[in-house]
Amino acid sequence: xxxxxxxxxxxxxxxxxxxxxxxxxxxxxxxxxxxxxxxxxxxxxxxxxxxxxxxxxxxxxxxxxxxxxxxxxxxxxxxxxxxxxxxxxxxxxxxxxxxxxxxxxxxxxxxxxxxxxxxxxxxxxxxxxxxxxxxxxxxxxxxxxxxxxxxxxxxxxxxxxxxxxxxxxxx
Amino acid sequence: xxxxxxxxxxxxxxxxxxxxxxxxxxxxxxxxxxxxxxxxxxxxxxxxxxxxxxxxxxxxxxxxxxxxxxxxxxxxxxxxxxxxxxxxxxxxx
Numbered sequence: 001x002x003x004x005x006x007x008x009x010x011x012x013x014x015x016x017x018x019x020x021x022x023x024x025x026x027x028x029x030x031x032x033x034x035x036x037x038x039x040x041x042x043x044x045x046x047x048x049x050x051x052x053x054x055x056x057x058x059x060x061x062x063x064x065x066x067x068x069x070x071x072x073x074x075x076x077x078x079x080x081x082x083x084x085x086x087x088x089x090x091x092x093x094x095x096x097x098x099x100x101x102x103x104x105x106x107x108x109x110x111x112x113x114x115x116x117x118x119x120x121x122x123x124x125x126x127x128x129x130x131x132x133x134x135x136x137x138x139x140x141x142x143x144x145x146x147x148x149x150x151x152x153x154x155x156x157x158x159x160x161x162x163x164x165x166x167x168x169x170x171x
Numbered sequence: 172x173x174x175x176x177x178x179x180x181x182x183x184x185x186x187x188x189x190x191x192x193x194x195x196x197x198x199x200x201x202x203x204x205x206x207x208x209x210x211x212x213x214x215x216x217x218x219x220x221x222x223x224x225x226x227x228x229x230x231x232x233x234x235x236x237x238x239x240x241x242x243x244x245x246x247x248x249x250x251x252x253x254x255x256x257x258x259x260x261x262x263x264x
Contacts, residue, residue, distance in 0.1 A: 035194055038194055042191075042193065042194075043192075045191075056192035056193055056194070057190065057192070057193040057195060058190075058193075058239075059190060059215060059216055059227070059237070059239065089194055089195075090194065090195075091194075106251075106252030106254050108236070108252070109236050109238040111238075113231070113236050114231070114237050
């Protein structure tokens with residue numbers, strides 16, 4: 001499938017960047033490069049029509065605040081990698097899948113159905129137990145779980161490269 | 172709703188709800204083509220406004236998760252995701 005306005009050179013460029021970022025962070029790209037490039041094409045198409053890189057395998061609403069959880073890499077990638085050896089799209093895969101020892105299975109969507117979804121951007125705090133006195137707040141990356149203690153979350157997650165808006169207050 | 176028809180052997184009313192950008196949707200469509208089954212498909216992401224809302228509601232009726240691909244055979248049998256074996260068995264080839 002090709003889309004108007006998404007050139008093959010755009011696809012190749014983003015493919016190389018995301019693959020490198022994935023590998024730098026200890027993640028693996030699906031070795032089937034045709035399949036993977038097709039997903040990258042979908043991400044670029046979504047960026048073009050919605051203004052953000054929504055998951056190509058889920059239906060985006062067009063409202064970024066409602067879809068933060070499915071901006072690629074999505075909030076569900078890491079749990080799906082752990083449980084199934086691939087993300088929902090099979091763009092990111094486990095070592096076993098990357099090395100061809102295992103095939104990515106069909107994965108049931110972890111995202112809550114439309115009726116149960118929060119209509120607004122998540123509140124960036126997590127309920128905690130006892131009140132703790134810390135010199136700095138602790139922020140958690142919702143995508144990869146990276147934690148850091150600083151006044152504000154970083155602009156870009158140093159591990160998985162998602163933006164600041166994917167962080168939540170953890171402690 | 173604007174569905175597209177693909178000619179082939181009649182195995183009942185086979186409808187594929189898909190997204191134009193989704194890898195597994197593409198694989199499912201390709202499998203149906205390879206099997207030579209007649210089917211209708213719709214790319215829900217390419218629909219707009221109330222037509223898209225209606226399509227989503229219809230998908231949710233068969234698959235409460237509202238995920239893609241959702242394959243519906245004779246309004247009864249529903250296969251969610253690219254499940255090659257199940258699709259082959261359901262469509263008898």
